[in-house]
Amino acid sequence: MGGWALSIDFGTSNTAAAHTSAVSGRIETLALTHHGNLLPSSVAVGAAPEHAILTGAAAAAEADRNPGAFVASPKRFVGQVPSVRIGEVDVPVEVLISGVLRTVLDRALAAHNRQMPNRVVLTHPEGWSQDQVAVLVNAAARAGIDPRIVVTVSEPRAAAHHYSRAASTEPGTKLAVFDFGGGTLDVAVLTATGSGTFEVVAARGDNGLGGKNFDARLHQWVENTLASDDPEVARALRSAPMHVQRTVDEQVRRAKELLSESPSASISVDTGRHRHTLTITRAEYDQLISGDIDKAAGLARSTFFDAGVAPGQLAALYLTGGSARTPLVHTRIGQLGPIATLDDPKTVVAQGALLAVDRASAAQRGGDTSGGDVPAPTRVLQNPVPPPPVVPPQPVVNPQPIVTPQPPADPEPQGRGRRTWPIVTTAVAALLIATGAAAAVAWSMSGSDDDQGTVALADVVTTTSTTADPVANTTERQVTTAPQQLPKTDILRIGTDLAPGEYAVRPLDASGGYWERLSCLDGDFDCILENAVVEGNGYVKVQSGDVALGVRNLLLTPIAAPVTTTPSVATVAPTVAGTDGQGFVDVPEARCNHTNNAVAIARTTDSLVVVCETGAGRYYYKGVRMADGAAIEIDDPAPSGPGKFTATNGAVQYRLSPSWLVIIDGSDVVGEETMVEYWSK
Template sequence: MSGEWVLGVDFGTSNTAAAHLDLATGSVATVPLTHQGNLMPSAVFVESPDSILVGEVALNRSESNPGGFIPSPKRALVQGVLHANGYDLPPSAAVAAILSAVVTRATAAHAGRPPARLVLTHPEAWSPREIQVLLDAAATIGFDRTRVTTISEPRAAAHFYTRGNALTTGQTIAVFDFGGGTLDVAVLTAGPAGAFEVIAARGDNSLGGKNLDALIRRWIDTELADRNPELLDYLRRGAPVHVLRGLEDSTRRAKELLSEAPSATVTISTPVGQETLSLTRGELDDLIRPVLDQAVALARATFTDARLTGPGALSALYLTGGSSRIPLVHTQLATLGPIATLDDPKTVVAQGALIAAANAGAFAAAARPADRVPAPAPPQWPASFPAAPATAANTRQQVAADGPRPDGGDTARSQIAVPARKSKRGPIVAGVAVVVIVGAVVAAIVLSPDDTSDATEASGDDTGSTSQTTTASAPLVGADGVKAVINALPQSLEMDSDCTDAGLSSKTPKVQKISCEVDSKSFAVYELNLPGYVTFQASIDKDNANKAIGGWRAGNMGGDLVENKDGTAGAYIKPGKNYVEYVSTVTGLNLGMTVPGTVDKDVLVKILERADMLD
């Protein structure tokens, strides 16, 4: 086993991190994934089914063709299919591209020797269906199920933080994972031999560092409205992608700097002018406090689920994720439990996953998946941890007691339910092979009809290749359906809307609907002086989206059609109405929006443009 090593990958909503474990020495260290640092953006760009770019290269290519860009593929896993650049792809294809880039970078650091195994992390609340996407992606790049272990992110973080401070059986800790796009909170109890049992977990897929960035962007708009309204109008209406991305980078750097310094500057540099704004830590705290109040409320609710009686019930509250560096996060959470000392919160999950898997003996022999335990009955709300409001749309809850899972299977290759295909009568691509282009950490997934795999079972039985199935997935309904519709919303609208389950459509096949209310402080409706809340209902139905936009183009319905520049999305507005219908033929999103009061067409279009629905 000398020279063999294992790769741990934390595939995040915004960024991906990795670590490696030397099986001979047991040492664990992070893997630099770019020339600048340990993190790689989790973004992908679909050139075609034959080529998927990742990381910084994907970000760069998005400037010339936004239609091929998927900024957060992790959010879309539950949809069953990814729509980009006119193609439909299985979600595993995007994940495989990211994993391939990580494996390539790490293999180069080991003199060309690939890892013996992979350890992949996932949110505690992920369903077996979502975890299967990770396994399918690993199989795509040559790692069959017997060589892959999966572990939940809070369990991995717990193993990392307690590696040098072993807990006694029965002690309770909590993990607060505040990342770029999501928040996950879990309570765990220590078991024998260093094991952990998750006794309560909650998460919010719409709460993360990007919410904080959006609040800073609103502050920037307010400042510019007074200082340079012409520049603000340019940013809202005419700025190219690279200018907006530069502003996003400057905003994020200022936010991160304010974790260490009392003030920071945000620079807006454009062809029509430049402004430099100063933001203090106190001003930042005032801006982000409402979001952090939501985060703390979610933690309180999770602690109540775990029947914690007060702050003294926790041995430690461990923080992970880049957003957990913010001083106000520490201050607010200190009332709930003792905050543990941080290392690098962005890479602890990848490192802890390797430690957890090694402790469980996953590298010595394939272990059977541990049994899940039923969730405890919800207790009465104690005074020390009052209940937090939650909606079906953005709050997850799941309790599990499963350890690292090798996830053994029956075949040497996994099946992908939805093969890559061109949306407009393009050829179906049946097989998957991988080609990696190494530069600024970029990977291309090559899908080829004649590909075969030489992967075999660990037992030595050669099962041969398993052909891809071409059956289309049924529409998602229930909690998975709600999550899929929310993930299909433009990110700005997703972050600023409170959505609930609206049941199923009356037509066949039935599709899941959601009903949403837009925050009055959302950029989409900012300073429009509306007399009430903007509301909308949405669903995913690609066939209906194509039919609707075709009918609108026919021009026989007495209204006005407004389309995006690519003709892949459109809104239909009837004169004198405060209601607008919207569809996207790329995502299949169908949306009907009602705006209160008497509004004209220009106001309706402005709301859609600000919500990034007509880019």
């Protein structure tokens, strides 16, 4: 069997993929579930000790059991925080993403007799920085994909290439891509080049506008209609278990999709004891989402203005993304330019990505050095070299702490500090690529239904790593040009011998090395906050609160602080009266702490509430009752649906939604407060 290529469009809400067919060699959409071509981008983190990354149906099932373990959209964290707190574990964002990428890879391998592809193309938003693209490439490496065969291309370029198959595009032709997905909207204007590639002229995005907004509007309609038509069912739904509410969310999504093709749709609400069926017409639905679509059209107009083109100068306005199938989108956006659609708008980016890379490679071979479709951080690697053979790393049993001659009893000691996620070393990743085996990383698909995936990382020795390949310059950290020489085996006191910060670590020889962060120097086992055995290139972040760093047989090199950039997205201002981006002005009990930003703000008939996001990807809930000033603050409320959060304080739950604040003590509803004003990101 000849070589083949795979592309993965990792989206905010859903993921799509395409491959070159094993039979025909043509580019085809890859089926990712039994039911269709899309895989939800959401993941869940399984229970200890494995903490497996669950995808698909397995993630949804875990979310029902443990909502706090569910991450609805890992893509939103890229470039915002390095890791997300799940229970007592800090999980790197790239680890969360790797679970989705691995599930896609497994589906593709099944169609190609388990033969690895010779090229993998990953798509990303046009506005992503080099560091953000690096997170995606690193996630692919964790999923078992050799970084040397990875190519990245922006989503609008990929879409433009897909559509250009059906229409000729002379040099200088201007077209626009309106990518309306489940969680985000991205608009770009592109110009065709003489080499058959495309150059992005202008791009804008809104991370708070997408199909999830339509879901929230329709869900609120369900709650309001039930409150009017059948108050008993409405009350039962507000206090129903999470799996019942998730079923209603699925009914809402199905109705939304049906309304793209039918004049009406039904939504059944079944709480176990009560059942009620609602019917909504397309005209009613259009009225609900009209404001969101007007906002999307406004973003498109602004992008056209940035590009210096009038809508009439566009050769085509291509609609991509699942939300682009909405008839009202076609009507409103069609007023801005000639609408063009082709195939399933949810999968055109994945298909176009393979075309984009082929054409860019051809342009480079032809001597075109303009960079047209391959600007940084997009990379095209021609004739990738297969990975060299790697000696399997030996598991380390009972690593001996540097500060004591006695080996610890546990091979993976945990200190009193926060746990960190097991991270795959370069050597392990290369081993997985070279052999396809799971000597150190156990990849498995759980259950008989391949709509659900499980990536188990329990057997990996706790290790920290940077990007594997020196060829992949776009994914490597930048190291200072004059590295400080630090002791190879020693106890380095923080603040005296070593400054807090990030350090690259490398063993001095093939025997490997070892490091441990310490909270004390008395030789006690509990002094170890975190430790790692290093087989290849590694990484350690020394915290300011650490007492010392112990190293054995390692060369440490300080890493320069990475350059951070802000994605080009619109900021959604809160619409609740008397608030700003941190909550209620002059009401500290309903305002985010420090410089944290609000993700939801609510004014009910009785209370003021704000849900805030920390810089570590965690949330907290603050609320105050207006009548008596009684206030509460709760850590880690769980997102439980579009614009919804559930905060748990002992046996009491506070369920916040666009329509209600419901307070449940055990199984009893002790408070129901009607929403007066509500805003969420």
